[in-house]
Amino acid sequence: MIEIDKVCVDFAGGGGASTRAVDEVSLHIQAGDIFGIVGTSGAGKSTLLRTLNALTRPSQGSVRVNGVEISALQGRELRSARQRIGMIFQHFNLMHTRTVAQNVAFSLKSAGWERSKIAPRVAEILELVGLTDKANRFPVQLSGGQKQRVGIARAIANHPDVLLCDEPTSALDLETSATILALLKQINQQLGITIVLITHEMDVIKSICDRVAVMSGGKVVEQGTVFDVFAHPQHPFSQQLVSHTLNLTLPERLREHLPGQLLKILFIGDSAEQPVLSDVAIRFGVSVNILHGKIEYIGERALGILVVQLSAGEDTQSVDAAVDHIRQHTAQVEVIRG
Ligand SMILES: Nc1ncnc2c1ncn2[C@@H]1O[C@H](COP(=O)(O)OP(=O)(O)OP(=O)(O)O)[C@@H](O)[C@H]1O
Ligand SMILES: [Mg+2]
Numbered sequence: 001m002i003e004i005d006k007v008c009v010d011f012a013g014g015g016g017a018s019t020r021a022v023d024e025v026s027l028h029i030q031a032g033d034i035f036g037i038v039g040t041s042g043a044g045k046s047t048l049l050r051t052l053n054a055l056t057r058p059s060q061g062s063v064r065v066n067g068v069e070i071s072a073l074q075g076r077e078l079r080s081a082r083q084r085i086g087m088i089f090q091h092f093n094l095m096h097t098r099t100v101a102q103n104v105a106f107s108l109k110s111a112g113w114e115r116s117k118i119a120p121r122v123a124e125i126l127e128l129v130g131l132t133d134k135a136n137r138f139p140v141q142l143s144g145g146q147k148q149r150v151g152i153a154r155a156i157a158n159h160p161d162v163l164l165c166d167e168p169t170s171a172l173d174l175e176t177s178a179t180i181l182a183l184l185k186q187i188n189q190q191l192g193i194t195i196v197l198i199t200h201e202m203d204v205i206k207s208i209c210d211r212v213a214v215m216s217g218g219k220v221v222e223q224g225t226v227f228d229v230f231a232h233p234q235h236p237f238s239q240q241l242v243s244h245t246l247n248l249t250l251p252e253r254l255r256e257h258l259p260g261q262l263l264k265i266l267f268i269g270d271s272a273e274q275p276v277l278s279d280v281a282i283r284f285g286v287s288v289n290i291l292h293g294k295i296e297y298i299g300e301r302a303l304g305i306l307v308v309q310l311s312a313g314e315d316t317q318s319v320d321a322a323v324d325h326i327r328q329h330t331a332q333v334e335v336i337r338g
Contacts, residue, residue, distance in 0.1 A: 001031035001194055002052060002162065007061035007071075009047050021047040023218035024061070029211075031161075034188050034195040036205040036226070038241065039215035045198040048215070049164050052196060053085045054078055066161060083111045086155030086193075090167035092147040094139040094154075101126065101135040104153045111158045121157060129153045129183060145176035149183065156187060163187070165197040169204060181208050202245035206230065206298055214238045227298045231266060232332065248292045248307055255337060260311025261319055262291070266332040267304035276329045277308065280322040286312040307336065 009022040022044045029035045037045050050056035051063050054070050063071040070081050094103050104122045113121070126132050129149040139147055148168060155163055165184065169177035185208045188195050199205060205212050205226055213223040214237060221235040230246075233239040243249075248264065255262065277288045292307035312318045327333045 001033075001066060002027070002029035002035075002196070003062075003064040004028075004048070004051070005062050005064070007048070007051055007058040007063060009044070009051065009056055010059040020218055022051070022058070025215075025218075025220050026061075027213055027220060027223065029194065029196060031194050032188070032192055033211055034185070034197065034209045036209035036212040037196065037198045037215055038200065038202060038205050038212060039198075040200055043215040044218040045215055046166055049166055049196065049198050052162070052164055053082050053087060083158055084160050085162045085164060086158070086160040087164040088148065088151040088155050088166070088168050090170045092139070092144075092151045092171075094147060094150055096139050099136050099138055100131060100142070100150050100153075103139070103150055104157050107154045107157050113158075125153045125157045128187075143176070144172050145180060148172065148180050152180075152183060152187070156191065156193065159191075160193060162194045162196065165195060167199055168197065170199070170201075177204070178207070184208060202230075202241050206245070206296070210299070214241065227301055227303065230296065230298055231268060231303055246294070246296070246305060248294070248305060250291055250307065250336075254291060258289075258291075258309050258311075260286075260309055261323060261338055262307065262309050262336040263323065263326065264334040264336055265306045265308060265326060265330050267306070268301075268331040274329055276326055277306075279329075280310070280325050283325065284312070284318045284322040285315070286310045286318055286322045 004025055004027040007022055007025045008020060010018045010020050012018050025048055037048065039045050047056055051058050051071065052065065054073065058071050062069050065085065068081060073081055095106065098106065101122050104125060105118050108118045108121060126135055129152055131146065131149050134142060134146060169180050172180060181204065184195060187193055197209065209226050212226050212229050213220045214235065216237045222229060222238045229238060230242055233242045280286055281288050289309040290306060291309055294305055296303045310319050310322050
């Protein structure tokens with residue numbers, strides 16, 4: 001559906017130097033997916049997203065949307081391809097001198113809708129985003145969450161195939177963010193619109209995305225299902241993002257001074273159903289002390305994470321044997337301190 005193939009974007013800088021904002025990125029995004037792109041500020045996320053509707057042109061490589069190479073289109077063909085791609089922004093970008101209904105109607109007029117069909121479509125789409133009673137208000141009279149709902153209404157009014165979202169919840173509080181993310185999910189499921197969403201927060205990725213690409217320094221350093229990237233992040237930058245979100249750090253006093261070994265254990269699927277820790281306590285005579293724990297729900301799947309201390313006085317062999325046993329019966333074990 002969206003094929004990004006070895007895309008580079010260079011910006012001219014002062015004195016002939018140039019900045020490579022996007023560096024050889026290749027991604028394939030399936031129709032109907034909610035695809036997240038996560039990375040820190042300056043990673044190149046917005047620049048990459050803007051190549052998907054040719055607001056930015058790649059210096060090298062190609063971007064195909066629905067089989068059409070959008071990066072090569074011009075003029076009328078480009079305008080018509082863009083009408084199949086909606087976009088929403090962190091700061092909403094609404095027209096302040098027009099009402100909510102007029103903001104939405106404007107996008108339909110620009111797309112060449114017949115005059116008589118515009119008002120019913122505006123009413124329909126405002127109902128979908130829950131703003132029927134705000135149709136005649138101006139943006140300044142709305143809360144941030146309501147403004148983003150107008151942004152979404154405007155972006156999807158013309159029945160696009162793809163919705164591009166550039167940090168759609170970064171200007172909103174946590175609770176409002178959750179309602180906007182739920183609305184995006186509803187739009188994806190109800191209307192089948194493919195969503196590409198960029199964010200610097202793994203929590204946003206976790207709450208609605210199916211797949212994720214991690215960007216750092218203009219490159220995609222890792223991509224996969226959200227569950228896999230959370231469960232087994234491969235690149236140090238992804239590991240850092242995930243561990244920051246899971247927040248399983250121990251106070252230094254515990255990390256440095258507790259006797260025995262400290263482990264981080266991952267439980268997935270079947271391994272979550274076996275009493276592995278009480279087994280090792282009985283079989284190897286070790287004491288097990290739980291220091292940290294949580295269950296993350298990612299889509300329908302549960303990912304259990306425990307940080308435990310295993311100790312058996314001077315008997316380090318029993319502790320080693322217990323660690324081996326846990327390794328064999330759980331998804332993953334990381335020795336935090338041996
Ligand atoms: N129009 C431009 N001209 C020159 N340099 C640019 C331009 N747009 C972006 N850049 C540079 O490209 C790099 C990537 O910027 P980009 O806005 O894509 O990052 P981002 O990941 O979206 O960051 P943020 O999370 O802060 O929005 C940065 O170094 C930025 O300074
Ligand atoms: Mg950005």
